[in-house]
Amino acid sequence: xxxxxxxxxxxxxxxxxxxxxxxxxxxxxxxxxxxxxxxxxxxxxxxxxxxxxxxxxxxxxxxxxxxxxxxxxxxxxxxxxxxxxxxxxxxxxxxxxxxxxxxxxxxxxxxxxxxxxxxxxxxxxxxxxxxxxxxxxxxxxxxxxxxxxxxxxxxxxxxxxxxxxxxxxxxxxxxxxxxxxxxxxxxxxxxxxxxxxxxxxxxxxxxxxxxxxxxxxxxxxxxxxxxxxxxxxxxxxxxxxxxxxxxxxxxxxxx
Numbered sequence: 001x002x003x004x005x006x007x008x009x010x011x012x013x014x015x016x017x018x019x020x021x022x023x024x025x026x027x028x029x030x031x032x033x034x035x036x037x038x039x040x041x042x043x044x045x046x047x048x049x050x051x052x053x054x055x056x057x058x059x060x061x062x063x064x065x066x067x068x069x070x071x072x073x074x075x076x077x078x079x080x081x082x083x084x085x086x087x088x089x090x091x092x093x094x095x096x097x098x099x100x101x102x103x104x105x106x107x108x109x110x111x112x113x114x115x116x117x118x119x120x121x122x123x124x125x126x127x128x129x130x131x132x133x134x135x136x137x138x139x140x141x142x143x144x145x146x147x148x149x150x151x152x153x154x155x156x157x158x159x160x161x162x163x164x165x166x167x168x169x170x171x172x173x174x175x176x177x178x179x180x181x182x183x184x185x186x187x188x189x190x191x192x193x194x195x196x197x198x199x200x201x202x203x204x205x206x207x208x209x210x211x212x213x214x215x216x217x218x219x220x221x222x223x224x225x226x227x228x229x230x231x232x233x234x235x236x237x238x239x240x241x242x243x244x245x246x247x248x249x250x251x252x253x254x255x
Contacts, residue, residue, distance in 0.1 A: 003234040006031035008129070009075040010233070011068065013058055013116060014085035015051075016043035018185050019135070022222035023082055024051065026230050032080075035071035037064070058085040058112035059104060068119040078123040080233040083113040083134045083157075088187060089150040091194040102149045109153035113160060125171045131233045132168075134161045136177040138248040145254075146198065154179075158244050165242030174241035176232050181248025182210055184219035216249030 005027065015024040015036030021043075027034050028048065037056035038044050044053045052074050056067045072078050089105035090097050113134050124130040139147065140154030161177040168175060182188055196206035211217040225247050231237050232245075 003030055003230055003236065004129075005230065005234055008032040008079045008233070009072075009077050009127075010034050010080045010082065011071050011075075011078060011116070011120065012036045012082040012084055013056075013064075013112065014038050015082075016040055016047055016053065018187060019180070019183060019222045019225055020084045021047075022226040023084060023229055026223070026226035027080075027233075030230065033075050035067075035075060037067050058115075059107040061111070061115045064112060064115050065119045068116055072120065072123045077126055078120055079127045079129050079131070081116060081120045081124065081132045082229060082233075083116055083132070085109070085112050086135060086137075086153075087150075088191050088194075089147060089153070091146050091191070091198055093146065094148050097149060105149035106153045106156070109150065110156040110160065113157060117160075117164060121168065121171075121173070124168075124173050129233075129235055129238070130171070130173040131237070132161075132164065132173065132175040133229050133232055134175070134177045136161070136179045136244060138179045138181045138246060138251045139254055140177075141179055141244065141246070142251070142253055146195070147254075161244065162242050169241060174232070174238065176240060176242070177244045178225060178228060179244055179246040179248060180225055181214065181220050181246070181251045183225070184221055188219065210254070213253035214249045214251040218249055220247055220249065 010027045010032045014020040016038035035052035037054045047053045086109045090101045136157040137154040139151040144151040165175040192206045196203050
C-alpha cells in the first residue's frame, strides 16, 4: 500500500534508538525526509547519512526550539511532527519521589511537546498534509502506581493532544496521541528491573504482574507503533484527529 509519504518532511524527537529509531526508519522506507534529535551521541552516529541529526536535550527549551527551526529550514518546511521523546522517571512511592525528578520527567515527556509544537506550527500551517503525533502511554489512560511522574506527564500529553486538535483543526492540522503498552526493548526491561528491586521480587514475577491485566500478553514491537504513526501521517489518515490510539494488546490496568 502506497501511503503517499514520499518526499514528506518529518521531524521526530528522540529518534536515534528504540521506538524513535523505528519511526525514523519507517518514514525513510517510505521516501520521507527526516530530521531527528537525541541525547545520545553514540546512537545518533548510527543513523543513515541522509538524516539531519543533532544532539539535543529536549528539557532545554531553547536548544529544542533552535533544532526545530534548523530542521524546518533544512527541509524547506514541515509536514509531520512526531513528539516521541520521553523518560521513564523514578519508580517510587509518591512520598519518596524527589521534586527534581518529578520536574525532569514532566519537562522531557510533556513540556518538550509543548515547545516543539509551538515552534513548528507555523511551518505545519503551510503544509498540504500536516499532522502531529504525540507519544503518550497506556499509563496515560489507566494510571500507574509507583510511577506517578510518568503517568501524570502521559495523561498531560492526552490533554495537550485533544486541545491542540480542537485549536488547530481549522488550519487542517490533525493531532493524535499514541498510547503504547509494554514495548519490547531495553527501556521496558530496565523499568521492570527497577520494579522488581523495589518490591523485592524476581524479574519474572515483575513481568508476569505487568502482563496480568493485558489480553494479548506480548511485548509491543516498536515497528507496530511506527506503522500506526505512518498511517496517521499519511493522506489516508486525514480525517483522524483528536484521538488517543492504544497499541497495547488491550491493557486494562498497570500493576
